[in-house]
Amino acid sequence: MRWPTAKRATDVVLAALALVxxxxxxxxxxxxxxxxxxxxxxxxxxxxxxxxQPFTVLKFRSMREADPLRGIFTDADRLTPFGRFLRSTSLDELPSLWNVLRGEMSIVGPRPLPVAYLPRYTEHQARRHEVRPGITGLAQVCGRNSLSWEAKFALDVEYVEDMSFGMDLRIICATVGVVLRRDGISAAGEATAAEFKGTRVVADV
Structure with a gap:
């Protein structure tokens, strides 16, 4: 059985066991x-x-609601110490196991991003959607939010091209270390990560 086929069955078993x-x-x-x-x-x-294709991702809340009257506007304003703890330990991701069980996500794959980003990808970057998005992925164990968007997407496409049982196993094992060390939680100067607004493509002259 080829790994892309076996991968879905493995996801279902792992997600069900993890949820229990x-x-x-x-x-x-x-x-x-x-x-x-x-x-x-x-x-x-x-x-x-x-x-x-759009789907509704599930996570535990880690931010307060925006409240202009109290001066709570940005992600930095909304993210509490408790929320930072949830994110740094990846506990906020646990409900996404339901997305895996429902077939919307995989245990390993490119991280699911807002639908609004779809028209902003280059043709090469858009290849990240050739596989199901994952709870963890190659970009998450290679720097997480400390990477630029372009670097993340390059790793996502690398995963799409080289996906295998061995790669998934290595990513899962590496994820444990990343979570324990709490590496790359936030981009420089950001509470989480800056919005992706597109990659500037320089035309050949």
């Missing part, structure tokens, strides 16, 4: 989010999946 094993932890996180940030506990946003 991590259910107590997810309950604790959900209660903590409700206490620290209020409801809703889950963050939902439309993201681009396989073939650029």
């Amino acid at each position: 094993a991590l259910a107590p932890l997810m309950l604790v996180v959900a209660v903590a989010v409700a206490f620290a940030l209020g409801r809703p506990v889950l963050f939902r946003q439309s993201r681009a999946g396989l073939g650029g």
Whole structure:
């Protein structure tokens, strides 16, 4: 069986086992989010999946609601110490296991990004949508948000071209180290990462 076919079956098994094993932890996180940030506990946003098709990604909330009256506008304003902890430990990603189980995501693959980014990719960068997006990926273990968008997308396409069982296994193992070290959580000068506004393409003269 070719890996792209076996990969989906593996995703289903791993996601189901993880959801059962991590259910107590997810309950604790959900209660903590409700206490620290209020409801809703889950963050939902439309993201681009396989073939650029939109789906609703699920995460634990890590930010307060914007409140202009209190001067809360930017991500930096909205991201609390508790939210930073959730992001740095990747605990906010646990609900995405449901997306994996539903077939919208994979355990390993390019990170799902906002649908609004779709027209901003170059033709080469858009190849990242040839596979299901993942909870973790090659870019996440090679620098995460410390990388430029162009570097992330280059790694995403590299994954698309070289995807294999061995690569997925190496990425999963490397993810453990990245999470424990809390590497690359934020881009320089950003609470998370700057918005991707497109890559400037310089025409040949």
